[in-house]
Amino acid sequence: MSAPIGGDEMRAHVEALRNNIHRVDDVADEIMASQLRGHKAIGQWRGRRGRQKFEVTGHRKLSPGAAENPSIRDAIDHARLQKRTVAEPNWMKRRGFDYAHSNLADRRALPYRAEGYDLSGVHALDSQADRARIRASLEAASMGEPGACVVLIDPGVARVIPGYPLRLWEGELEPCAVTFPVPHGYTGLRIAAQVVHRYASRCRWCDTNGATPSEGLVVSAGSTAYVFPTCRSCHDDLESFFDPAASPLDFVSNDGEQHAMGWPADWWF
Numbered sequence: 001m002s003a004p005i006g007g008d009e010m011r012a013h014v015e016a017l018r019n020n021i022h023r024v025d026d027v028a029d030e031i032m033a034s035q036l037r038g039h040k041a042i043g044q045w046r047g048r049r050g051r052q053k054f055e056v057t058g059h060r061k062l063s064p065g066a067a068e069n070p071s072i073r074d075a076i077d078h079a080r081l082q083k084r085t086v087a088e089p090n091w092m093k094r095r096g097f098d099y100a101h102s103n104l105a106d107r108r109a110l111p112y113r114a115e116g117y118d119l120s121g122v123h124a125l126d127s128q129a130d131r132a133r134i135r136a137s138l139e140a141a142s143m144g145e146p147g148a149c150v151v152l153i154d155p156g157v158a159r160v161i162p163g164y165p166l167r168l169w170e171g172e173l174e175p176c177a178v179t180f181p182v183p184h185g186y187t188g189l190r191i192a193a194q195v196v197h198r199y200a201s202r203c204r205w206c207d208t209n210g211a212t213p214s215e216g217l218v219v220s221a222g223s224t225a226y227v228f229p230t231c232r233s234c235h236d237d238l239e240s241f242f243d244p245a246a247s248p249l250d251f252v253s254n255d256g257e258q259h260a261m262g263w264p265a266d267w268w269f
Helices: 007-016 026-034 070-081 089-094 128-142 188-199 232-239
Strands: 040-046 053-060 149-153 177-181 215-221 224-230 250-253
Touching: 040 188, 070 149, 070 215, 070 224, 089 128, 128 177, 149 188, 188 215, 188 224, 188 250, 215 232, 224 232
Parallel strands: 149 224
Antiparallel strands: 040 053, 149 177, 215 224, 215 250
16 A cells, blocks of 8 residues: 655656756656546547557646536535555556557457456567556556545455455445556556446445446546546436537446456547
8 A cells, every 4th residue: 555645745756857967758758648637538530540559749638627417516525535555557557557558558448248358468460569558657656646546445355465466245345445556558448448347336426226236437636536436327317417419427347348348449449
C-alpha cells in the first residue's frame, strides 16, 4: 500500500525521475501530462478504408456536469473521504493490466467467446519499449500519488496489501476504495471498464443484493476518475435528472462483451 503525498512532494518526486542534465524523462512527462488531460481519448480515423488507424488528438473528461445531480455529488463527496489503498504494480500486472490489455496492442474485436481470451504473454515483436514504459509508469505511481488514476468504490474490490491481496467480506462494510493508476497506453475509461468487469459486486445506489451491477458510472474529478457500480434501474434514475437528449453521464458496461472480444482497443469497440 502506498501513502499519498502532497502536491509539492509529487513535483519533487517527478523531478527526481529526471537526471541532473535535465534530460526529458518520458515517464515523468507522462505523469505530469496526466494531471491535465481527461480520461477518454478522442481523435479521428486516418488512412484508406480497410487500413485505417485511429489518431488520438486529445482527451476529455468523463460525465462532465454529473455533480449537478445531488445523488452523484454526495457519492463523490463520500468517495473523497474514503481511505484508499493503491494497487501495487506486480498485483496489477498479474491481473491483466499489461501491454496485451492496453490500447497499444490496437486489437480489433475478436470473435465473441463467452469465456474470453487468454492474453497473457501476448505482445508485438516491437512492443518491448512500450511494455517497459507501462511497468515504469506503474512503479512511479506506486511511489507516491499517481497522476491520472481510477478509484473503484465497491465492497467487492480487494483491499490491497503489498504482496497479499485480501478480500474482506465479514459483516457490513463501507464501500472499499482502491486507486488504480492509469499507466502508459491506457485511458481512465479503459481502466474503469476492466475494474468494473473484475470487481464490481454491488450497486452503489440501491440495496439490491445478489445482482451484478450491469454498468459503472465513471466521473472525472481532476486527474481522478471515480467509478460507481450501477444497476440498470439506478442508471435510469440517474439519467432522469438530466435532459434525456443531452445527458452528461458516461458509463462502462459490465456485460462481459469487451472480455469476450479480447479487450479490443477503445476505438475499435
